[in-house]
Amino acid sequence: MKLYTAHRAPNPRRVLMFIHEKGMDGIERVSMDLNAGEHKAAAYRARNPVSTVPALELADGRLLSETRAICSYLEGLHPEPNLMGRDMEERAFIEMHDRRVEWYWLLPIANCVRHTHPGLAALEHPQFADFGRAQGERVRERARWLNDTLAQQEWMAGERFTIADITAFCAHEFARGLMKFDAGAEGFSHLQAWRDRVAARESARAV
Numbered sequence: 001m002k003l004y005t006a007h008r009a010p011n012p013r014r015v016l017m018f019i020h021e022k023g024m025d026g027i028e029r030v031s032m033d034l035n036a037g038e039h040k041a042a043a044y045r046a047r048n049p050v051s052t053v054p055a056l057e058l059a060d061g062r063l064l065s066e067t068r069a070i071c072s073y074l075e076g077l078h079p080e081p082n083l084m085g086r087d088m089e090e091r092a093f094i095e096m097h098d099r100r101v102e103w104y105w106l107l108p109i110a111n112c113v114r115h116t117h118p119g120l121a122a123l124e125h126p127q128f129a130d131f132g133r134a135q136g137e138r139v140r141e142r143a144r145w146l147n148d149t150l151a152q153q154e155w156m157a158g159e160r161f162t163i164a165d166i167t168a169f170c171a172h173e174f175a176r177g178l179m180k181f182d183a184g185a186e187g188f189s190h191l192q193a194w195r196d197r198v199a200a201r202e203s204a205r206a207v
Contacts, residue, residue, distance in 0.1 A: 001058060006053045017166045022083075098162070098163050100164075108136075113175075143186070156194075169199075
């Protein structure tokens with residue numbers, strides 16, 4: 001298999017962390033330069049009409065895109081260590097938490113960065129600075145929600161590390177790098193402690 005990825009982008013990092021947590025080998029990485037528009041090249045667009053990364057090329061040549069779909073496929077191939085739920089009920093609640101952090105945490109972070117950071121101007125044209133700043137304020141609101149959640153439980157989805165932690169961590173690190181978001185300095189001590197627990201994992205350091 002072959003994984004199309006991009007340096008520093010949070011969604012490819014989610015898949016790379018997932019792969020590392022699974023201990024999977026033999027997946028070739030193809031790094032794409034988003035600023036150069038490699039993801040919009042005709043040959044790639046013909047296979048992935050939405051021109052996004054990550055995308056996983058399967059052994060039979062089909063191309064699977066969308067982060068969670070890729071992770072679901074890999075979970076099916078390598079069920080252990082389990083990251084997405086061992087039965088119907090646990091899968092549903094882990095997916096709920098994963099989707100929450102994807103939509104209500106990662107998305108406003110991405111919107112803020114894409115519309116305020118000069119390095120992203122080539123990818124987001126035109127940029128809407130007011131929208132970006134408003135999304136940045138929303139990031140702090142959502143950080144408070146996550147901080148309160150993590151005051152009650154160790155991990156995003158409850159008692160164990162799951163895909164929801166991978167999604168939330170990759171979002172957090174994107175904000176930490178490009179928004180200069182510092183959870184501890186901004187008073188979100190539980191979020192900071194959770195971040196440090198995830199950062200200590202080998203998968204967080206390897207990608």
